[in-house]
Amino acid sequence: MKLKAIIFSLAFFLITFGSFAQKTKSVNPTTFGEGVKPGKKLPVEEMEAAMGNKKTADLQITGEVVEVCKKKGCWMSLKMPQGETIRITFKDYGFFMPMDIVGKKVALDGIAKKQIISAETLRHYAEDAHQSTEEIARITNPKKELTFEAKGVVILN
Numbered sequence: 001m002k003l004k005a006i007i008f009s010l011a012f013f014l015i016t017f018g019s020f021a022q023k024t025k026s027v028n029p030t031t032f033g034e035g036v037k038p039g040k041k042l043p044v045e046e047m048e049a050a051m052g053n054k055k056t057a058d059l060q061i062t063g064e065v066v067e068v069c070k071k072k073g074c075w076m077s078l079k080m081p082q083g084e085t086i087r088i089t090f091k092d093y094g095f096f097m098p099m100d101i102v103g104k105k106v107a108l109d110g111i112a113k114k115q116i117i118s119a120e121t122l123r124h125y126a127e128d129a130h131q132s133t134e135e136i137a138r139i140t141n142p143k144k145e146l147t148f149e150a151k152g153v154v155i156l157n
Contacts, residue, residue: 031152113146
């Protein structure tokens with residue numbers, strides 16, 4: 001009889017412990033910077049069209065992260081439809097992103113920009129991405145780029 005009581009008690013303990021040990025999915029998304037205000041968010045591929053002829057525009061966008069700065073998370077890139085990417089920087093370097101969010105969907109609030117990036121800055125980005133010395137040396141010309149300076153970011157998944 002004592003053995004049954006011990007087995008029953010042990011089974012009860014394991015079931016109770018196991019039910020409390022279950023992982024619960026976080027309800028609140030992870031927020032960086034100022035966060036993202038409620039409102040319509042455009043898919044990143046619609047950003048340039050939404051800008052029209054303007055060089056800058058205050059927008060909210062969503063997209064999938066394909067790369068994060070390997071030094072400290074000081075920039076990230078989002079996937080665009082034709083295989084290209086768009087670089088995301090963070091206002092006043094006020095916050096950085098975790099380096100393990102590649103493949104995650106994010107929402108951003110900030111300023112979309114059409115600009116020319118100097119060869120020096122492009123080489124700096126290549127160094128941050130740990131590209132080879134040869135690849136970095138081949139960067140000699142500035143490049144027209146669509147960029148986004150985020151005031152806030154929310155990781156959605």
